[in-house]
Amino acid sequence: MKRSRIAFIGILGFAAGLLAEPGAIGRSSAQQAASGEAYGGAVTYLDQGWSVDTTKRWYFVSQGTVFAPYEWFLAFEQAEGQELFSAPGHMSRLGFLVDPADPEHNPDGLPVGFAKRELTFDQLPYSCWSGNWVGFGCAACHTGQVNYRGHQIRIEGGAAHHDIEAFQARFGEALGALASSETKFARFARGVLGRGVGGTPEALAEAFRCYAGSVGKSRSFFEAAQAGVSELPTASGFGRLDAHERGVNLFLAGPPVLEARNYVPETAPVSFPAMWDTPYFDWVLYNASVRQPLARNVIEALGVQAPINHATIFTDQLVHGVNVDNIARGQKALMDLTSPVWPEDILGPIDQALAARGGELYQAQCAGCHAVIDRMTHAPSGTAGNGADHRIEIPTFPLDQVGTDPRQATTFARRMVDLTNIDGPPEISSFQAGQVVTEKIVTQWIAQSPENAALAEEVNQGRPNEFRGELVYRARPLNGTWAMAPYLHNGSVANLQELLLPAARRSKVLYMGNWDFDPARVGYESSSPFPGASVLDTRLPGNSNAGHEYGTQLSDADRAALIEYLKTL
Helix, strand or coil: CCCCCCCCCCCCCCCCCCCCCCCCCCCCCHHHHCCCCCCCCCEEECCCCCCHHHHHHHHHCCCCCCCEEHHHHHHCECCCCCCECCCHHHHHHCCCCCCCCECCCECCCCCCCEEEEEECCCCCCHHHCCEEEEEECHHHHCEEEEEECCEEEEEECCCCCCCHHHHHHHHHHHHHHHHHCHHHHHHHHHHHHCCCCCCCHHHHHHHHHHHHHHHHHHHHHHHHHHHCCCCCCCCCCCCEECHHHHHHHHHHHCCCCCCHHHCCCCCCCEECCCCCCHHHECCECCCCCECCHHHHHHHHHHHCCCCECHHHCCCCCCCECCCHHHHHHHHHHHCCCCCCCCCHHHHCCCCHHHHHHHHHHHHHHCCCCCCCECCCCCCECCCCCECECCCECCCEEEHHHHCCCCHHHHHHHHCEECCHHHCCCCCEEHHHHHHHHHHHHHHHHHCCCHHHHHHHHHHHCCCCCCECCCCEEECCCCCCHHHCCCECCCCCECEHHHHCCCHHHCCCEEEECCCEEECCCCEECCCCCCCCCEEEECCCCCCCCCCCCCCCCCCHHHHHHHHHHHCCC
């Protein structure tokens, strides 16, 4: 069955990674972070343990992923008219965080998470253009924002709000318009050549034909693959992505693998998880499926289209374009990131007496699953911790016990792929394939120098590279949970107020894309339709808002007390 709207995923992917430039990020100065230095328009930056420089590098450093030549992206126009595709207003409408130009970190004024890198790689579409490319960095998916009464509160390591499917659709339309209009192409060529790249107009036109042709072949493959299956994709919309299914489709189904049987519709969109404390988790992802930090971030980069020569995956030397240096140093930076403190001067003071009552309820109702940890040390509250060398053991619970939508865990656990087209096994689980590839990439990088080996030991903290597919969901500590709306792994519950109601009383339809925050209910306004909203219908596959019916029998007064306490975490 063919869907009328097929996501344009020819060479685009999206997820998140952990990255930074070599030597750029170290332990930040608390004095500098607390000084309130302004570095971005009217945005309010909270003290989360990072310096201004660390934050800016996080925003714009590359993990190796690419989707288009950099100067081309700056010159692309929107499909209609002459406004640039990268215009701040357009990017903002797609949910990206606009950031001002910065000569050191962001000279061309791109949104948070758009990263530039040089690339020469002998494989389509990358071989079409040797030079600068643009891709997505970790910050694109893991930087959030809360808006309240004119304040824009930036949440470092928080969930992004963009709609990558809308971005891809608009990008595909822009490419099509450019390819079919001599006038548009003439303006595009002036923009690119004016930056001193591209050689001649004829050479640029040939490179564009090469790139557009490669994109078109990929798109045709995915359209045909979708036509061959019966299930339709579930739209992700603002603030969500089915990162696993999409990543495997791009990495192990589409070109150059070209195995339609490996394609699966994306039906398990999830919210982008918060990054604080995760460097200390014993397992990461919602289904607690990946153990080692470096391996998790490498497989993410590959799913977001870091170049790789698939023909070398099952050889002694794997050829790829993942920037493991940046990934490792970004992971080290995350070890310093702390959860955001509720800004009482903006969102209103916390009722401490009410919160104290809520703390008692939390211990009785929640602490058995969601451990309370110290914001600064990341260790269990009441313990001294052991510096950076400790783990947070994250409990997991069977799907039938927690009762939330099972698709993220089940699709991850059960997806099999055939890799004979690249000299691999005829049947292997997608997560086992991920373990094989990441083990080679990480091992090769460690072997390059003693410094790499030492950094890997520091960030991995003894955790081996293990992927698993258990039918469980995790229960992470809830510090910073006020800034993690919407709730449940798939973002199907709008606010904490509704999370503490029986599932039957939760909203069935959410209108996503509004960043206006409700400090009483603790979540974003999503009850009313508005132009440009994406619709999250909880009746569709992957979108269920059922389950997690804990604390749902509290009285109104106790519910209010528990919410007040959650603001303090």
